Amino acid sequence: MTGHQANLPMRTLAPLVIGVCVLCGIILPRFLSVYYLQVADVTLINILLVLGLNFILGFGGQMSLAQCAFFGIGAYGFTLLQAAGMPVPVAAIGAVTLSAAVGMALGWPTLRLKGHYLALCTLAFALIVERLLVNWEGLTNGANGITAIPGIGLAGENDKMLWVLLAIVAAAYLLQVWIANGPLGLRIRGLRDDPLAAQAVGIDISRLKIMLFVISAAYGGLAGICYVLLRGYISPDVFSWQSTFSYLAMAVVGGLGSSLGAVLGAILYTFVPELLRFMQEYYFAVFGAMVILVITFFPAGLAGLVLSVFRNLRRREKSYARSDVTRHERAA
Amino acid sequence: MLQTFVQIVLVGLAVGAAYALVALGYTLIWNAVSLVNFAQGDLVMLGAFVSVGWLANRLGMPLWLNLVTMLVILGLFGAALAWxxxxxxxxxxxxxxxxATLGLSMALQNIAVIVWGPQPLNFAGPLGTTSVHLFGSTIYAQYLVILAALAVMMAIQHGLFQHTALGRAMRATAQDAEAARLMGIPTARIIAFIFAYATMLAALAGWLVAPLSYVSSDMGVNLSLRAFAATILGGFGSIPGALVGGLIFGVIESAGSFxxxxxxxxVIAFxxxxxxxxxxxxGIFGELELERP
Structure with a gap:
């Protein structure tokens, strides 16, 4: 299920990803209305969030449900730092650092927790952050949120923001693949597949877990900044604890432990509800049923589906490699 | 001083009893098939809507018949979920x-809005707004009904699990489904029964808390989060844990808010x-898993 990207070396993948992004940047504004362009922008932000979740959940196997909290901390951190008079790059770096630091503060005391216990603890943390955003009115202006945030002056300009977001997502994607395919990625997957064995061969799994929290929190914080830049206003309901389940669903529907899966999951989960709007009041019921069906038929997620299609095409070319590939697939 | 303390504890225990009923559903399903059913809270909502929206408001059933009919409908629904x-x-x-259970939860909430409309419904319950005086404090009688219902359900469950062939089969399936199947237990049917029972517990919780608030499509969301918290607090997979965890969490909330x-x-409770x-x-009753190579 993992390491699909290992098939493509970085020198092939990097131009490919950049090419796809440039193509999207040129094509999407021509074909999409202003509304759908904004959906595309939100999709890119969701991709960023799910890539972050993928680090800790997909590669690391740690059940974190706090991604929406880091999203919120990044967004509010950036907004408040900018309001305090800091220039944009400083505020951005400060917000990502803040988010990563909170990630560390959450990761360290939860080291002993596993599985559902960690899931609940991180979910409780997400709920606490949401309640603080709502109730700490002196800092966050409460449920009304904060409006007219200057950002980089591109709020509401969906076509220009598309380029900004594409650049950020491309960089984030390549960074994830680079980490996942390197020695660090091996260690992270070792932690997921057999923590005891990983420990036995000298991997400091505590440090690794905290690092996973930090890096996925940093991705979440970055997504929060992107959201502020895109919208120009924020309110706590965007970062509600329930929204964390959407990111979980995106990661699983796309395919856990696969960067491509994070992208596909976020696209499906953000775009399809918009396409189903013609069903009016039925559309969420239909969408819920679709999620169930996708998972029933493709338990390995969409990335697994796409990659097996590609493999089948390749298999037809060189059928002698067949038995080996299928055995690998079964093992996955 | 003492009065308010008694009041806080009683209200906390009653609210906690509702958490415990939902938490027991999580635990039973988890023990049987290793699935965390995040749609458990929406079964609470469904139970309340079927009882209030259909049986009470549409058919005007008497309350106790209403409760029994609703439990039967939701039990069948639970079995259908298993299948x-x-x-x-x-x-x-x-x-x-x-x-997938999250997808189910989304679908159920949406379907509830389609079937019963977006407006929350009111439900007087068996007692309406009757209050009782206890140790000098005044609380809604409905809180005592919830506590009594939990006690009755626990007695029934104990009898079912410990003293009937069906209960033995359920426990055997939860312990080791494969071995149970080899012993001739129809595990698929038993699992359907466990789903039905867990759904009925959730639906009962919905019927019990409905008079204290409104019946709305999102009423299960908060309840299911707190019930999940209760299972973790008590120790995931432990039946006494779910029970005690629910009650403790209810009291923490009620004391913290007062x-x-x-x-x-x-922020305080979590x-x-x-x-x-x-x-x-x-958790409190959970066993620490020892790791062996």
Whole structure:
């Protein structure tokens, strides 16, 4: 299920990803209305969030449900730092650092927790952050949120923001693949597949877990900044604890432990509800049923589906490699 | 002083009893098939809507017949879930199955809005707004009804699990489904029965809390989060844990909102929860899993 990207070396993948992004940047504004362009922008932000979740959940196997909290901390951190008079790059770096630091503060005391216990603890943390955003009115202006945030002056300009977001997502994607395919990625997957064995061969799994929290929190914080830049206003309901389940669903529907899966999951989960709007009041019921069906038929997620299609095409070319590939697939 | 204390504890226990009923559903399903059913809270909502929206408002059934009919309908629905949702997913990875239950939750909430409309419904329940006086404090009688219902359900459950062939089969299936099947237990049917029973517990919770608030499509969301918290606090997979965890969590909430701050009630309750897990990472009744190579 993992390491699909290992098939493509970085020198092939990097131009490919950049090419796809440039193509999207040129094509999407021509074909999409202003509304759908904004959906595309939100999709890119969701991709960023799910890539972050993928680090800790997909590669690391740690059940974190706090991604929406880091999203919120990044967004509010950036907004408040900018309001305090800091220039944009400083505020951005400060917000990502803040988010990563909170990630560390959450990761360290939860080291002993596993599985559902960690899931609940991180979910409780997400709920606490949401309640603080709502109730700490002196800092966050409460449920009304904060409006007219200057950002980089591109709020509401969906076509220009598309380029900004594409650049950020491309960089984030390549960074994830680079980490996942390197020695660090091996260690992270070792932690997921057999923590005891990983420990036995000298991997400091505590440090690794905290690092996973930090890096996925940093991705979440970055997504929060992107959201502020895109919208120009924020309110706590965007970062509600329930929204964390959407990111979980995106990661699983796309395919856990696969960067491509994070992208596909976020696209499906953000775009399809918009396409189903013609069903009016039925559309969420239909969408819920679709999620169930996708998972029933493709338990390995969409990335697994796409990659097996590609493999089948390749298999037809060189059928002698067949038995080996299928055995690998079964093992996955 | 004493009066308010008694009041706080009773209200906390009653609210906690509702959490416990939902939490027991999580635990039973988890023990039987290793699935965390995140749609459990929406079964609470469904129970309340069927009872109030259909049986009470449409058919005007008397209350006790209403309760029994609703439990039968929801029990059948639970069995259908076992067959329609769990069965196709039984070999899927755990997280995928969890996300499927999230999809189910989304669909159920939406369907409830379509069937019963977006307006919340009112439900007087058996007692309306009757209050009782206890140790000098005044509380809604409905709170006592909830506590009594939990006690009755626990007695029934104990009898069912310990003293009937069906209960033995359910426990055997939960312990080791494969071995149970080899012993001739029809595990598929038993699992459907466990789903039906867990759904009835959730629906009963919905019927019990409905008079204290409104019946709305999102009423299950908060309840299911707190019930999940209760299962973790008590120790995941432990039946006494779910029970005690629910009651304790209810009292923490009620005491925290009275003595500290009602605005920050969630921050307090879930903060306490995280703090407890720091010191007891396996919950109150949970067993620490020893890792062997």
């Amino acid at each position: 329609g949702i769990y069965h196709p997913l039984r070999n899927a990875p755990q997280l995928s199955a969890i996300v 003595y500290i701050s009602s605005e920050y009630i969630d 903060g306490v929860l995280i703090a407890v897990l720091m010191f007891r990472p396996q």
